[in-house]
Amino acid sequence: MAEIVEITDPADPRLRDYRDLRDVQLRTQVETAHGLFLAEGEKVVRRAAEAGYEARSFLMASRWLDGLASVLTASDAPCYVVSEALAEEVTGFHVHRGALASFHRTPLPSVAEVLDGARTVLVLEDITDHTNVGAALRNAAGLGVDGVLLAPRCADPLYRRAVKVAMGTVFSLPWTRLPDWYDALPSLGAAGFTTVAMALTDDAVDVAEAVAGVDRLALVLGSEGHGLSSRWLETADRHAVIPMTGGVDSLNIAAAAAVACYVARER
Template identity: 55%
Template sequence: MTSTGSGSSALRALAGPGLGERLVFLESGDDPRVRDYVGLSDAALRQQGDPANGRYIAEGAKVISRALAAGHSPRSFFMASKRLAGLFDVLVAHPGVPVFVGEDAVLEAVTGFHLHRGALAAMDRPAPVVLEDVLRDAKRIAVLEDMVDHTNLGAIFRSAAALGIDAVLLSPRCADPLYRRSVRVSMGAVFQVPWVRLDSWPEDLHALDAAGFQTVAMELTDQAQDIDEVAALEIPKLALVLGTEGAGVSDAVLEKVARHAMIPMTPGMDSLNVAAAAALAFWELRRRNP
């Protein structure tokens, strides 16, 4: 249902030519045109095999802007009325894309959660990146094994973007980087760092060997070297393997990688959260001689 009241007319007039005719003012969540936004709470999305079905959700003005800057195509925008002015330039730059606007209670009824950042965009998923293309010019790669926590995944992408990681490779059972929470936590870094979901694990590690990468697993083992020792080697092409929280890197992978590395810690502590460990490792193993 759309609103035709005087308040909606005033907001449409304020939006001006080129945008006003695209505004859809929601009075309830029953409008079939907002189906991309129905049931977006974390609990609901976990029940869906593919939460995007060819689309993903960008949340917040900064994340939406980064998705668009990366060349991703918007299907529609969905926001509180009070956010319209702040995103005006973005909306005008994408003619023909509908803009659904409503009050907080209506938007929450549609999505199943409160829009703290006030704006969402349904985006078409980009075409998958080809592994060979990613490896061609890369010097530092993160390889994530069975990373199922979306918060950790998003945090790792944010660190990867900030600390010089050229690409992220995901084992088949890793979480979706374009899941709403991952996108939000990464602050849009999932659009900046190329990523590839591998088909065969851990056999696909051979592709890294063939491309000249030395594989280093972050895991506390009898063979593990202090990370500063590994950094001192100044490995030209390095692929850093990180396992999921708790379980760590699997034995099957540890048998295939060239080295094991660990972060020295104070007595009584033997591990960090994987996202924190990743950030430290990215910095310590950064490429020092570009």
């Protein structure tokens, strides 16, 4: 059972996992170096624990202890109980969802493991916004995608903001990073997947047409600013668009992923 420890000093070194959470650059360096990630909110903390991640510690106001009692009972990690004002001082923001937890990261699966038995995968290239990555993973999980592959420069799905937006689905949906960016799409083709790149190109067809009749499908999406790289556009099997009206040419990456995943599910 977790040891309940009351802390009143914001400089207490035991709170180091939770410092300066609004500083993205600092936090990504700290979390990578120490092999940790943070979960925010009762539901997300519970989902991380239920997915088998080992807690390093918990941080919460006393009023949240009852809601996470079963998680705390099953863990040996310390639970630091602080005032809401102290939590805000340490983290740099109002912890309105009440609870935070620091968890140990686990090794990512191989690409082959993510693809094993998968019929539909989402492939993301250079999407650096954590909110968009989290939303894309949540959409993928909810719309029947079997796994997600991320290019090396994509934002970290286990960064707190991404986890929060994904509502913890990042813990249950298989995902990993692609070790070989250059030949990523040809490698998917060799594994039996048809790669359909969402892109505003002259030869792009309606996404419903592009995925029709495809057995194993890889939906490929790039960043909002520059879209997919020329290499990935050249090596994709097909190019597809979401038909738009009103003079709008495209959707936010998370919205586009949702539409594409829904259409893929309907095939």
